[in-house]
Amino acid sequence: MTQSNNNTLSRKGKHLSYAERAQIAVLRKENYSNRRIAEIIGCAAQTINNEIHRGEITQLKRQKQNGKIYDYYIKVYDANAAQATYDKHRLNCGRRPKWADTDAFIEWADEKLLDDKWSPDTVIGFAKKHDLFDASIIPCTTTLYGWIDKGIMRTKNIDLLEKLSRKPKVSTQQNRPNKRVLGPSIDSRPKEIDTRETFGHWEIDTVVGNKEKTDAVLLTLAERQTRFEIILKVNGKDQESVDQAIRDLQRRSGHAFSTLFKTITSDNGSEFAGLHEALKEALDVYFSHPYASFERGTSENQHKFIRRFIPKGKPIARVSEAQCMRIQQWMNDYPRKILDYRTPHECFVNALRSERQAA
Secondary structure, three states: OOOOOOOHHHHOOOOOOHHHHHHHHHHHHOOOOHHHHHHHHOOOHHHHHHHHHHHEEEEEEEEEEOOEEEEEEEEEEOHHHHHHHHHHHHHOOOOOOHHHHOHHHHHHHHHHHHOOOOOHHHHHHHHHHOOOOOHHHOOOHHHHHHHHHHOOOOOOHHHOHHHHHOOOOOOOOOOOOOOOOOOOEHHHOOHHHOOOOOOOEEEEEEEOOOOOOOOOEEEEEEEOOOOOEEEEEEOOOOHHHHHHHHHHHHHHHHHHHHHHOOEEEEOOOHHHOOHHHHHOOOOEEEEOOOOOHHHHHHHHHHHHHHHOOOOOOOOHHHOOHHHHHHHHHHHHOOOEHHHOOEOHHHHHHHHHHHHHHHO
16 A cells, blocks of 8 residues: 655644544554654654554454454544544533633522513622622623523523613714703703712702503612612602602701702703702702703612613502602612612712711
8 A cells, every 4th residue: 555654743732533533543553663654644652652542442353263253352443433533522522611600609690680680791700799609600700601502591681771772972062051040050060060070969850651641650869989879769750749859858868968968960851940949059950951961860760770670651649659769779789880789779878978077
């Protein structure tokens, strides 16, 4: 048999193919040595030696001599057996997926995602910050999203509100002039409020249900620095209901009102028409530009949390005061990435304590 020699360096890092295993079997039957086979195949002699040991099978041989039958066993190299062994080993090779060793983390993550309505990023950030699991088994946020996509977890994409609802938006951020002047413009608001370095600056807004005039609404106040949320259920989306809710809040806060509330930023809704007059003795009220929800980004983002529990179209009148308090508590106990995975309640208490010590 005429064979051409190959350079063994060209095969470095490559595995034998089935065709090459079949060629090895033929050459073995022709009594070629392992070293000669290696030269023909173009690999190291040790590779052929290992391959033959892995692909050897035992065959029964029967020989008849002088009227007697003799049985004996021999070992031969079989290409099919060698390929089967190779395929079996390949199933166990490679890096073991991280999720295979993280049952405890996956169960905990599913509970937080499904029961507590946490986001994947909050799950990862909270687990790392509080050292709940060994760092080697906690995936990154992108990996956790991948596990959800692949069906490794009980959580599905339909359970992730933000993932299905987010759409890229292009905002020109052009300020339109106010046709309705309810008070000082946000343009006159002190610039240090934009940096969120100081405490006590709030954004106020309303959350509607089914848009019926007779339906109740939620009045929300979000503290810009700590993201602390106050949810008040009011009778309707009108000036009288909002003014009454603010008066009740001011009365319940007592002397602490001036420490808690320094400024409030609102939109130009008619329900806030009396806000500046009602609070001008206690704090400053500013009004954003029309169609500029990005100027009250904290409030807009907070509403997404509320919509997890009160979807659009659900009458607010059917939402009890106790449920509003539960939603408020959930939001304030929800770890936020922007707060280094601390909760708004924790940050609010610390900021309020600092304000009182400074006073």
